[in-house]
Amino acid sequence: MTAAPEGWRARLETFLAAHAERPHLSGPAKLAWTKSWHAALADAGLAAPNWPREAGGLELGVADQVTYHRMMTEAGAPSHPTPISFIVAPTLIVHGTPAQRERYLRPLLRADELWCQGFSEPGAGSDLTSLTTRADREGDNYRINGQKVWTTGADRADWMFALVRTGPPGPGGAGITYLLIPMSAPGITVRPLRDLTGGTHFAEVFFDDVVVPAANRVGQEGEGWKIARTSLGHERTTAFLSTEYALRRQLRKVTALAVETGAIEDALVRQDLAKAEASLRVLAANASRALTELLGGGDPGPLSSMNRLVRAEFEQQLYRLATRVEGPDAALLGGRWVHGYLMTRASTIGAGTAEIQRNTIGEKVLGLPREPEAQLSTQEYA
Numbered sequence: 142m143t144a145a146p147e148g149w150r151a152r153l154e155t156f157l158a159a160h161a162e163r164p165h166l167s168g169p170a171k172l173a174w175t176k177s178w179h180a181a182l183a184d185a186g187l188a189a190p191n192w193p194r195e196a197g198g199l200e201l202g203v204a205d206q207v208t209y210h211r212m213m214t215e216a217g218a219p220s221h222p223t224p225i226s227f228i229v230a231p232t233l234i235v236h237g238t239p240a241q242r243e244r245y246l247r248p249l250l251r252a253d254e255l256w257c258q259g260f261s262e263p264g265a266g267s268d269l270t271s272l273t274t275r276a277d278r279e280g281d282n283y284r285i286n287g288q289k290v291w292t293t294g295a296d297r298a299d300w301m302f303a304l305v306r307t308g309p310p311g312p313g314g315a316g317i318t319y320l321l322i323p324m325s326a327p328g329i330t331v332r333p334l335r336d337l338t339g340g341t342h343f344a345e346v347f348f349d350d351v352v353v354p355a356a357n358r359v360g361q362e363g364e365g366w367k368i369a370r371t372s373l374g375h376e377r378t379t380a381f382l383s384t385e386y387a388l389r390r391q392l393r394k395v396t397a398l399a400v401e402t403g404a405i406e407d408a409l410v411r412q413d414l415a416k417a418e419a420s421l422r423v424l425a426a427n428a429s430r431a432l433t434e435l436l437g438g439g440d441p442g443p444l445s446s447m448n449r450l451v452r453a454e455f456e457q458q459l460y461r462l463a464t465r466v467e468g469p470d471a472a473l474l475g476g477r478w479v480h481g482y483l484m485t486r487a488s489t490i491g492a493g494t495a496e497i498q499r500n501t502i503g504e505k506v507l508g509l510p511r512e513p514e515a516q517l518s519t520q521e522y523a
Contacts (some may be wrong), residue, residue, distance in 0.1 A: 259303030314366025
């Protein structure tokens with residue numbers, strides 16, 4: 142799988158013009174159309190701006206990646222059916238075997254196979270190193286027992302990339318292994334969870350004696366936490382490039398709504414719009430810094446935590462402002478702004494709470510003392 146970067150802008154413009162139609166669909170029909178759109182994008186060699194060319198990407202520099210995401214957002218390109226797929230992909234590119242890269246990357250890119258992330262558990266959310274889902278080695282297989290929760294898209298995913306415990310707890314996430322689990326495996330139960338909007342975007346997943354080949358392990362046993370940092374780093378850096386443009390479109394729409402309703406005459410509304418613009422510019426600047434660090438082989442962790450925190454608070458700020466601008470009938474009108482307001486109540490909880498991000502910033506950026514870690518023994522693990 143190769144793709145030459147020369148002339149990529151012209152090729153992308155041509156593709157977007159040829160695939161500009163956006164039919165009004167919902168449910169399975171919308172999913173099928175979105176999958177076909179991304180399959181065509183991948184077949185055109187335009188689906189992975191930051192992947193290396195040998196993995197099927199364009200291997201663009203930071204500035205070109207910014208341009209790519211701007212073009213996609215301005216064209217209203219549909220999001221990948223499971224954007225979380227682009228968290229496991231960099232991990233496979235860096236840590237996967239040649240056989241794993243050959244098997245998983247192209248179906249992932251074309252949306253032929255959808256993915257979900259099995260990290261959070263009932264007792265392990267922001268503190269992922271306390272996870273307890275077990276994977277016991279039995280010859281050439283692992284036998285998995287345990288539970289994951291808040292798993293986005295688990296009810297339609299073909300695969301899960303998961304962190305499981307294969308050894309006793311220890312410092313630095315010791316004893317955790319990174320596994321690729323087929324969601325069709327016997328012993329997996331998926332139960333959708335209804336959220337504030339009435340939808341079921343999340344699910345809890347139960348593993349009862351689920352057998353997975355050891356060949357599905359990414360990296361060495363017990364080094365899953367170190368490997369997962371690749372996933373988390375990409376989740377909180379490269380994703381922000383496209384997120385910035387999507388949020389900017391939303392901010393423009395809120396500003397237009399303020400003009401339409403006359404709320405723009407309120408000095409406090411204008412002040413809040415200015416604050417939102419400032420937050421968005423901070424988000425963009427930090428995303429570029431973090432991505433540059435990542436592409437240079439560094440660890441963008443602290444910068445990623447800063448962006449995660451700014452983005453979460455920005456989303457809440459934006460939708461709170463939108464419902465205020467819409468006026469007292471916003472709740473009765475329903476629609477996108479109320480839906481967004483309800484969805485973003487969880488922004489400061491999901492993918493690492495705001496408190497955890499502040500701890501990381503305090504320790505890694507400001508140099509404050511670390512919080513004392515819980516002392517776990519091998520007896521407790523047994």
